[in-house]
Amino acid sequence: MAEKRDYYEVLGVAKSASDKDLKNAFRSLARKYHPDRSTEDDAENMFKEIQEAYAVLSDSQKRAQYDRFGHQGAGGNPFGGSGAGGFNINLEDLFGGDIFSSMFGGGRQRSNKRRGNDILVRHTIDMEMVLNGSSEEIELDLPCPCQSCEGTGAEDGDTTQCSPCGGQGRMRVRQQMGPFVQDVVKECRDCAGVGEIAKSRCQDCRGSGRDTQTETIRFDVPLGVENGTRMRMRGKGEPAPRGKGSPGDLFVELEVQEHPWFxxxxxxxxxxxxxxxxxxxxxxxxxxxxxxxxxxxxxxxxxxxxxxxxxxxxxxxxxxxxxxxxxxxxxxxxxxxxxxxxxxxxxxEQLRKVLSPKDIEARIRKDAEDRRTN
Ligand SMILES: [Zn+2]
Ligand SMILES: [Zn+2]
The missing domain is CATH 2.60.260.20 (Urease metallochaperone UreE, N-terminal domain)
Structure with missing residues (x-):
């Protein structure tokens, strides 16, 4: 990684800047570099840098520490273990709802922090389990992040900005839709929307960032459960693309077996x-x-x-x-x-005389005649 820039320098303020100065500086820079609107090169990384600087300097304790010890004092990652992007700034507070919504458009979808896909598996249960409930235990081969590269797909976790999308994770593509030509924003294929690619591929997962492991999933079949009910196991789905973001969920769909006579x-x-x-x-x-x-x-x-x-x-x-x-x-x-x-x-034959309806033929014949004469 390149030498980290001084946080005050990043925000373009003096060391003596007041909280209000910091906030103003952050606001105008965030607007300028927000990856969803910015036309600047490298807006994504600039935006991250700005966010990080502001997260530290707007916190009086972290700022004091940073002032004394610099980046070391603030720790390699001052925001806990969630890695880059784990900044806890409430942008809505900072900008107000209106600006927030116009600025962030698609909301979470547009963030480069991604969520892994959900997985659906079917599990058959019988009628007795619907009646009595049941504690089920199933073994599944589930995808998990590759341990060697922590899901990034990159050797030693070493990534670099994706060049086709300029680190945006998204690309504007011209698309013919019937008679119209439309510009649509699509996820970048090279980086799976993350904005970063591996410098060299992880040997163990051949760059996929994925591995599989056998997991035992336990759940209770609720009494009277309906056919097709889905049980959600949070975080047991596919890992986030390139290890950035949260995993999807696992859904177990309960299929109630047909009963031979009920x-x-x-x-x-x-x-x-x-x-x-x-x-x-x-x-x-x-x-x-x-x-x-x-x-x-x-x-x-x-x-x-x-x-x-x-x-x-x-x-x-x-x-x-x-x-x-x-x-x-x-x-x-x-x-x-x-x-x-x-x-x-x-x-x-003996019973026929007794059991057959009496005179039915004669009665119908008479009925028919009566109708004709009336
Ligand atoms: Zn890309
Ligand atoms: Zn790997």
């Missing part, structure tokens, strides 16, 4: 149950194993019809909003055997 409707479970004609006629009680471990007792009343439903309360799934379990709704379906042996056939 269909879910919110907290209710719907199932269709094939029953025989005699079950409908005479009624029956059928016990079925249920996902809660206790048998589900389905009481079919006599004289039921196919298509009737039987509701069993509080045996469905817990509601994700709390408030107890839903219902199991059993839809009765008539099961018609495909093949009958001779004896059964004979028995059914």
């Amino acid at each position: 269909e879910r409707q919110n907290s209710d479970l719907i199932m269709s149950l094939p029953v025989g004609f005699t079950d409908l006629m005479l009624g029956n009680t059928i016990k079925l194993p249920h996902i809660d471990g206790d048998d589900l007792v389905v009481k079919i009343p006599s004289n039921s019809s196919a298509g009737h439903t039987i509701t069993i309360r509080k045996r469905g799934l817990p509601s994700s909003r709390g408030g107890g379990r839903g219902e199991v709704v059993v839809l009765l379906k008539l099961h018609v055997p495909k093949k009958l042996d001779k004896a059964t056939k004979k028995a059914l």
Whole structure:
């Protein structure tokens, strides 16, 4: 790194400058060099330098230390471990809301401090887990910053200003959009929007700044969770491009496996149950194993019809909003055997006389005649 300039020199003020002088100097310089508006060469670095100088000199304690010991006194990085760019100046305070918004336009997006991409993984759970909840543990190969270069992709972390974008991280490109030609600002490809590139590539990650590591992710499946619910694990996503900025988030999308006989409707479970004609006629009680471990007792009343439903309360799934379990709704379906042996056939022939609706053909015929004569 080049010799650090004196902070007073950077802001162009005397050593005796008052707080107000400092503020005024910083304001006009920040306006001049703000990378989003400045046409100056090297505005980005100038802006950083100005920010750094102001951050130190506007803090009376840090200023006193700097006055006594110079850059050494202020420490290599006076702003904590967050590296370059970790300045804690509230620009909004300094400029007022209006100037802030016009000056910073796109807000955070335009800053060279980037955020890594989010990662989405799917995780399948079964209906029992929706019912009982579950503590899950999954192993994932997740991207992480390369240790050798701290994610910068540069040998020894040594970077230099990106020349295609002049360190801006963004480039103005002329784009044909239908009949119009438009200037759009795009992220610089060479530096992935960071504004800096490696002097030479890190050997270990071949310049990508990335590595992968196997991580165990633990989370609880909430009771009554809906299919497609996403659980967010902050900071477990992709690392920021070139190690500058914060990592993205990891989302685990819960996919509830389809159940062989239950269909879910919110907290209710719907199932269709094939029953025989005699079950409908005479009624029956059928016990079925249920996902809660206790048998589900389905009481079919006599004289039921196919298509009737039987509701069993509080045996469905817990509601994700709390408030107890839903219902199991059993839809009765008539099961018609495909093949009958001779004896059964004979028995059914006997029953036909009894069970078939009486005179139905004659009644319909009469109805039709009545209509014709009216
Ligand atoms: Zn660039
Ligand atoms: Zn590396």
